[in-house]
Amino acid sequence: MLRRPMSFELHAHLYGCLTLRDLVCMAGRENLRYDFFNQSYESTYGQRMDLEQILAEKDWLKLARSYYFLRSGNFRSFQTGFDLVIALSRSDAAEFQEIVRKVQDRQTASFAEYRQLFSPLLDRHSWSSKVTALAGALDESSRSHPEKQMRLVMSLLRDDRSALWQYETLKELQKSNESVQRMLVAVDFCATEEGFPPGDKAELFARILQDNRQNPAHALALLYHVGESFTDKSVESAARWVYESACLGVHRLGHALALGIAPEHFQGTVRQETARERLAQIDFECHHQESLQEMGYEVNIRALHAEKELLSNGEPVRIVYDETRVEKLKIFQDFCMKGVRDSGAVIECCPSSNLRIGSLSIAAHPLRRFLYAGLSVVIGSDDPGILRTDLNREFRLLQKFGLTAAQIQGLEECARRSTSEILSGRAVL
Numbered sequence: 097m098l099r100r101p102m103s104f105e106l107h108a109h110l111y112g113c114l115t116l117r118d119l120v121c122m123a124g125r126e127n128l129r130y131d132f133f134n135q136s137y138e139s140t141y142g143q144r145m146d147l148e149q150i151l152a153e154k155d156w157l158k159l160a161r162s163y164y165f166l167r168s169g170n171f172r173s174f175q176t177g178f179d180l181v182i183a184l185s186r187s188d189a190a191e192f193q194e195i196v197r198k199v200q201d202r203q204t205a206s207f208a209e210y211r212q213l214f215s216p217l218l219d220r221h222s223w224s225s226k227v228t229a230l231a232g233a234l235d236e237s238s239r240s241h242p243e244k245q246m247r248l249v250m251s252l253l254r255d256d257r258s259a260l261w262q263y264e265t266l267k268e269l270q271k272s273n274e275s276v277q278r279m280l281v282a283v284d285f286c287a288t289e290e291g292f293p294p295g296d297k298a299e300l301f302a303r304i305l306q307d308n309r310q311n312p313a314h315a316l317a318l319l320y321h322v323g324e325s326f327t328d329k330s331v332e333s334a335a336r337w338v339y340e341s342a343c344l345g346v347h348r349l350g351h352a353l354a355l356g357i358a359p360e361h362f363q364g365t366v367r368q369e370t371a372r373e374r375l376a377q378i379d380f381e382c383h384h385q386e387s388l389q390e391m392g393y394e395v396n397i398r399a400l401h402a403e404k405e406l407l408s409n410g411e412p413v414r415i416v417y418d419e420t421r422v423e424k425l426k427i428f429q430d431f432c433m434k435g436v437r438d439s440g441a442v443i444e445c446c447p448s449s450n451l452r453i454g455s456l457s458i459a460a461h462p463l464r465r466f467l468y469a470g471l472s473v474v475i476g477s478d479d480p481g482i483l484r485t486d487l488n489r490e491f492r493l494l495q496k497f498g499l500t501a502a503q504i505q506g507l508e509e510c511a512r513r514s515t516s517e518i519l520s521g522r523a524v525l
């Protein structure tokens with residue numbers, strides 16, 4: 097396959113790059129965690145699954161069906177496919193070398209940042225050894241094939257305590273390990289986002305940005321998956337989470353769909369959110385009352401205060417997206433998009449992933465709206481193995497979005513100036 101000249105892949109998960117053939121190779125080993133996948137499958141689809149038997153019978157068609165994610169679904173069903181990779185992986189040094197070599201072979205971009213999340217069960221010592229081993233493998237591959245550069249982005253666990261010790265471990269490794277210093281360029285937060293408001297990360301994000309200013313040679317970009325899956329709240333709250341993440345200094349926002357999905361997509365749907373989330377939304381609207389009203393978004397302070405009183409019972413709130421609410425939502429999203437644009441944050445848009453995991457039509461996808469609003473956007477392939485895509489195919493898919501050649505070129509140029517090393521202040525364009 098032809099490589100695009102100097103193309104940049106800025107949103108890809110390393111183990112999400114694996115193909116079925118890679119999985120079959122990995123499955124030949126012993127002591128794999130079949131039950132991890134079996135349980136995930138049963139809880140998602142309500143049907144029993146026996147991975148060990150599929151492998152013993154070499155039923156590759158069934159394995160492919162359990163793995164590849166080619167139709168629209170949701171985050172949970174996607175995660176079940178990813179759990180197959182987890183069940184078959186060991187995440188040790190030998191495996192990293194093998195996988196990095198294979199992924200680099202298939203890499204169509206000249207420069208790619210790969211994200212990696214390790215098991216929440218690891219202690220600090222094991223986590224640290226895995227980071228070092230992975231950085232070493234990426235370093236070796238980048239040196240042997242300088243035309244296909246690879247970099248490491250460590251995805252931290254979303255709970256605050258883990259995120260803190262993992263970040264601190266990375267800062268120590270940067271001082272003690274040359275491969276980590278060269279390869280590690282950013283921290284990311286991925287997997288389930290529901291239940292983890294960005295505001296809870298304010299202190300950690302401020303510290304990361306402060307560390308970056310103090311020591312630019314070790315600066316790490318701040319990447320954050322947000323607004324991709326928001327089953328637990330209103331679309332407005334989900335858009336607000338994206339806005340808040342950008343205001344907290346996040347350099348690149350993963351997906352940020354809630355910010356710009358066509359509001360009509362939600363017409364006739366009913367959502368629910370916790371009283372805590374609704375209160376946060378009310379406070380936000382009151383705080384930005386003036387700017388929102390200037391854009392034509394009605395903020396009735398008296399009614400909102402009355403609603404606050406009612407919310408003290410802690411009951412969740414039901415939200416019906418009727419025509420009026422949908423019209424209001426559009427203005428609210430426009431307001432949030434303006435805030436994100438002004439913050440300078442870059443949106444990582446992964447078309448195939450968004451259409452399938454987000455279950456969106458091209459018409460409802462926010463990309464054109466993002467560009468119209470003047471936002472900085474880069475294109476990524478997310479999990480090219482599971483999604484059976486690559487960066488070239490993602491760019492070809494953009495033609496179906498009705499983007500002009502100039503807009504597509506603009507996306508490529510945005511990627512060139514939005515690598516983690518540039519955004520964090522470590523490198524100069």
Ligand SMILES: [Zn+2]
Pocket residue numbers: 107109286321350478
């Ligand atoms: Zn992702």
